[in-house]
Amino acid sequence: MSDRMPPDAAASVPSGTTPGARPAALPYLTVLKHRPDFIRASRALRQAAPGLMLQARERGPDEPAKGIRVGFTCTRKVGNAVARNRAKRRLREIARMTLPMLGRPGWDYVLVGRVDVTARRPFDALRDDLVQALRRIHAR
Numbered sequence: 001m002s003d004r005m006p007p008d009a010a011a012s013v014p015s016g017t018t019p020g021a022r023p024a025a026l027p028y029l030t031v032l033k034h035r036p037d038f039i040r041a042s043r044a045l046r047q048a049a050p051g052l053m054l055q056a057r058e059r060g061p062d063e064p065a066k067g068i069r070v071g072f073t074c075t076r077k078v079g080n081a082v083a084r085n086r087a088k089r090r091l092r093e094i095a096r097m098t099l100p101m102l103g104r105p106g107w108d109y110v111l112v113g114r115v116d117v118t119a120r121r122p123f124d125a126l127r128d129d130l131v132q133a134l135r136r137i138h139a140r
Contacts, residue, residue, distance in 0.1 A: 028066070028067040028068070029067065029068050029069070029070055029095070029096070029099055029100065029103075030065065030067055030068070030069045030070070031069070031070060031071065031072075032069050032070065032071030032108060032110065033071075037069070037071065037108060038071055038073065038110055040057060040108070041055045041056065041057050041071065041108050041109070041110040042055050042110065043057075044056060044057030044058075045057060045137050045140065047133040047134075047136050047137050048133075049129035049130065049132060049133045050114075050117065050121070050125070050129055051114060051117050051118055051121040051125060051126040051129040051130075052091065052111050052112060052113060052114055052117075052118055052126065052129055052130065052133070053111075053112040053114065054109065054110070054111060054112075054130065054133040054134065054137060055109070055110040055112065056107055056108065056109045056110075056134075056137045057107065057108050058104075058106055058107050059106050059107065059108060066105070066106075067105050067106075068099055068100070068103040068104070068105055068106075068107060068109070069107075069108045069109070070095050070099055070103075070108070070109045070110070070111065071108070071109070071110040071111070072088045072091045072092055072095070072110070072111050072113075073088075073110060073111075073112050073113070074087045074088055074091075074112070074113035074118070075113075077115045078113050078114070078115055078116075078118065078119070079115075079116075079119070083119055084113070086119045087113035087118040087119040088113065090118060090119065090123070090126060091111040091113060091118065093123075094111075094123075094126055094127045094130050095109070095111060095130070097127060098127060098130050098131060098134070099134075102131060102134045102135070102138075103134065104138065109134075111130070
């Protein structure tokens, strides 16, 4: 098991596959990098969870991007650069594990780190927070 993998990640990988491998039928994740994409997501649906804030929006038919797009952000309130980067690494990992199964193609998601919580919350609890937030967003 790799040192960079969460402790329980090896248990969640189906037998006969390598950690990090994705089934071929899952949608492709693209990372949001441009400010206007983050702003559009921030004006759409929001769902708070103990470890993160999820912002989500369905893209319009005039937007050419395909698949699921995801962005990550942490303000300076989260802490110094080390704390923000740790929080974003954790958000990236839970997004990689969760969004291919529960996210919807044609949607943009932004995961926002929370002060003193995202970097310290147990990994399983943080992943469950994202799962619950996605279910609530898509139940609307």
